Amino acid sequence: AAVIGAGPAGLLTAISLAQRGWDVSVFDSxxxxxxxDDESWGAGERSYQIGLNGRGQKALSEFGAMDRVSKYAASVxxxxxxxxxxxxxxxxLKPPGTPGAEKNYVTRVLQRDRLQACLLEEVQQxxxxxxxxxxxxxDGVDLVGERPAVRLCRQPAGMEDDEGCxxxxxxxxxxxxxxxxxxxxxxxxxxxxxxxALSSNTRAIRFPDYNERRYKTLPLxxxxxxxxxxxGARNQTLDLGMDALPTMxxxxxxxxxxxxxxxxxxxxxxxxxxxxARAFLTAALPGLTPYIRDSDLERFVQRPIGRLPSFQLVEGxxxxxxxxxxxxxxxDSIKAVKPYFGQGANSALEDVSILNRCLTEQAxxxxxxxxxxxxxRGDDARALVRTSRSFDGRGPLGTARFLLPLLVDIxxxxxxxxxxxxxxxxxxxxxxxxxxxLRRRKRAERMLLAAIMxxxxxxxxxVVQRAWCGACSLSxxxxxxxx
Numbered sequence: 001a002a003v004i005g006a007g008p009a010g011l012l013t014a015i016s017l018a019q020r021g022w023d024v025s026v027f028d029s030x031x032x033x034x035x036x037d038d039e040s041w042g043a044g045e046r047s048y049q050i051g052l053n054g055r056g057q058k059a060l061s062e063f064g065a066m067d068r069v070s071k072y073a074a075s076v077x078x079x080x081x082x083x084x085x086x087x088x089x090x091x092x093l094k095p096p097g098t099p100g101a102e103k104n105y106v107t108r109v110l111q112r113d114r115l116q117a118c119l120l121e122e123v124q125q126x127x128x129x130x131x132x133x134x135x136x137x138x139d140g141v142d143l144v145g146e147r148p149a150v151r152l153c154r155q156p157a158g159m160e161d162d163e164g165c166x167x168x169x170x171x172x173x174x175x176x177x178x179x180x181x182x183x184x185x186x187x188x189x190x191x192x193x194x195x196x197a198l199s200s201n202t203r204a205i206r207f208p209d210y211n212e213r214r215y216k217t218l219p220l221x222x223x224x225x226x227x228x229x230x231x232g233a234r235n236q237t238l239d240l241g242m243d244a245l246p247t248m249x250x251x252x253x254x255x256x257x258x259x260x261x262x263x264x265x266x267x268x269x270x271x272x273x274x275x276x277a278r279a280f281l282t283a284a285l286p287g288l289t290p291y292i293r294d295s296d297l298e299r300f301v302q303r304p305i306g307r308l309p310s311f312q313l314v315e316g317x318x319x320x321x322x323x324x325x326x327x328x329x330x331x332d333s334i335k336a337v338k339p340y341f342g343q344g345a346n347s348a349l350e351d352v353s354i355l356n357r358c359l360t361e362q363a364x365x366x367x368x369x370x371x372x373x374x375x376x377r378g379d380d381a382r383a384l385v386r387t388s389r390s391f392d393g394r395g396p397l398g399t400a401r402f403l404l405p406l407l408v409d410i411x412x413x414x415x416x417x418x419x420x421x422x423x424x425x426x427x428x429x430x431x432x433x434x435x436x437x438l439r440r441r442k443r444a445e446r447m448l449l450a451a452i453m454x455x456x457x458x459x460x461x462x463v464v465q466r467a468w469c470g471a472c473s474l475s476x477x478x479x480x481x482x483x
Contacts (some may be wrong), residue, residue: 001179001366002027002150004138004190009113009181011132011346013120015063016356018127020364022179026123029137029155033117036072037362041114042249043219047140048243048339049253050115051076051230052108054431056346059353069118073108073245075228082233082287090229102426109230109245111253112345128410138184141193142174143200147325149174179366180327181355183348186312189335196322201316202329209310211394213257213338214265217301220244220252220291233285237266242285256287257308269305274298311392312336313385318378319370326370330355335381338390341427347384350431351377383436387424412449420445 001017003010003156006028014024034040052060052073052212060066078092094101110118123130139151152172182190194202231244231252239262244254258264264284271277274297281297282289314334320327331348355373393401405424412420421427427438 001025001181002177003029003181003183004150004188005117005182005184005331006030006032006120006132006134007183007185007331007348008119008345009352011116011123011180012059012063012065012331012349012352013181013183013355014123014130014132015065015119015127016352017179018123018130019024019063019429020356020359022129022364024127024130026132027136027138027150027152027175028132028134028184029153030134032132033113033120034140035113035120036068036117038117041072041111042247048112048217049109049110049247049256050339050345051245051342052110052115053342053346053429054103054105055343055350055429057105057108058347058431062353062356065119065122068122069110069115070108071246072114072118073110074248074250075229076107076109076245078229080226080229080231082231082285083236084235086286086289088287090226103440104430110240110248115345130215138189140189141180141182141327143193143197143320143322143327145176145199146323147176147178148180148320148322148327149176150180176325178325179369180325182327182329183331185332186309186336188329190327191314191329191333194317194327194329197320200320202318202320205313205315207389211392212260212310213308214260215258215306215308216256216268216300217306218254218256218292219296220254220288222250222252222291233287235264235284238262238284240264240284242288252291260307262355265305271301273301277301289402294384308338310334311338311385311389313382314378315382318381320373321367321371323367326366327369328355328370328373329349330373330377334377335385338392339387343384343388346429347381347435351381380434380436383434383439384428387428387435387439391425408449412445419448 001022001024003013003024003026006026010026010028012027014221017024057066060069078090081089081091083089093103096106107110120132123132135155137153137155139153140151142151151174154172159393180190182188184190190206191202194200195204227246227250233242234240239259241257242254243257244252246252256268258268267280271280274294276293277297277300278289278292281292312335314329318329318334330351332344335347337343354377358369358376362372378445393399409420409423413422421441424442427433428435
């Protein structure tokens with residue numbers, strides 16, 4: 001088997017296939033990450049943080065990788081919110097398993113590239129039948145023979161961090177495989193090959209981003225007792241948000257989110273020194289200033305402004321079957337969501353579990369397996385993207401469309417837990433729910449709520465009518481007696 005993309009989902013796929021007895025080759029155009037125990041991971045500014053929820057933890061545990069990941073992951077047990085004046089408010093979650101607990105797991109947090117490093121170490125130390133080659137991109141997959149043939153290209157020196165095959169890459173002769181897994185992200189070359197195939201209905205849909213966000217990262221250095229919480233702050237006037245997650249070493253990786261072209265975007269882009277950055281942050285997010293070092297601010301000023309990905313999904317098949325082999329897509333190549341919904345990496349890891357289940361059901365037949373995966377995951381992946389998009393409206397109306405259902409769901413779940421499930425955001429993180437099933441259940445609950453409200457309205461109308469009729473009868477009774 002060949003796995004294109006050595007990110008977390010690609011490496012977990014290699015582990016799952018190796019456990020089934022497959023020989024696996026993994027190719028990635030980028031450079032290999034540093035070892036997971038490298039001290040630079042504790043600096044709080046290497047890569048962005050991801051939170052592993054129930055879905056991601058279940059998938060990692062299924063393939064025996066969670067123990068290694070846990071060694072390098074922090075735990076998040078609540079949230080610390082800073083108000084406009086900088087005053088913090090601490091809210092801790094009830095431990096899993098206790099009455100009224102909000103979650104059945106503790107969120108584990110680490111940098112995305114550190115998770116990749118953990119899984120790479122797992123592969124190198126446990127699975128000799130897996131070969132991982134960095135600096136080797138994919139130029140596409142030929143789908144005209146009995147088995148898929150992967151076209152690989154070796155990246156020239158200095159260009160290893162570019163995706164795909166760039167100008168100057170050395171293209172090698174195609175190699176045939178029984179199974180090719182495209183885990184190569186939102187700009188997947190494997191997906192492009194499927195879309196170009198004459199008999200394929202695979203097509204990527206990238207949605208216009210009506211609520212664009214830019215970001216910059218900044219390390220924070222918390223005091224004792226606050227590094228097991230996520231942090232949040234917001235400046236409503238500037239429309240500037242901040243979210244921070246901890247590293248295992250106790251540092252925080254803060255992400256400042258703002259709209260492109262806004263006043264605050266211009267202010268952040270114009271910062272040229274640590275002194276200017278501190279003055280700006282003191283005024284905009286005063287709660288953070290005690291935890292910021294001048295040396296970090298110098299790097300913050302120099303760091304380029306990043307851009308969040310837009311929503312993307314795949315319509316049609318997630319696979320291409322050949323007489324003696326197959327190609328399948330998973331991870332960001334089939335569904336891309338904005339990272340603040342916490343589902344990108346987690347749903348990608350869950351994809352690996354579903355692919356493994358399909359391999360079991362189809363007795364490791366690659367052609368049958370890719371068809372089964374497409375059937376099992378396609379609608380679910382699309383439901384995740386559509387649900388996440390519904391939370392991402394712009395302006396006051398978009399905020400209201402996000403908050404109102406959330407608040408209503410919280411109250412209904414408290415009052416009638418047998419009829420109404422927890423809020424959608426919490427349901428998305430629960431590995432017991434499918435994305436499509438959750439979407440359908442919420443739609444049914446909205447219809448039930450409308451029916452209840454209509455019934456209550458009808459009852460009130462009848463009560464009012466009866467009361468009015470009774471009042472009329474009493475007022476007419478003296479006249480009738482006199483007659």
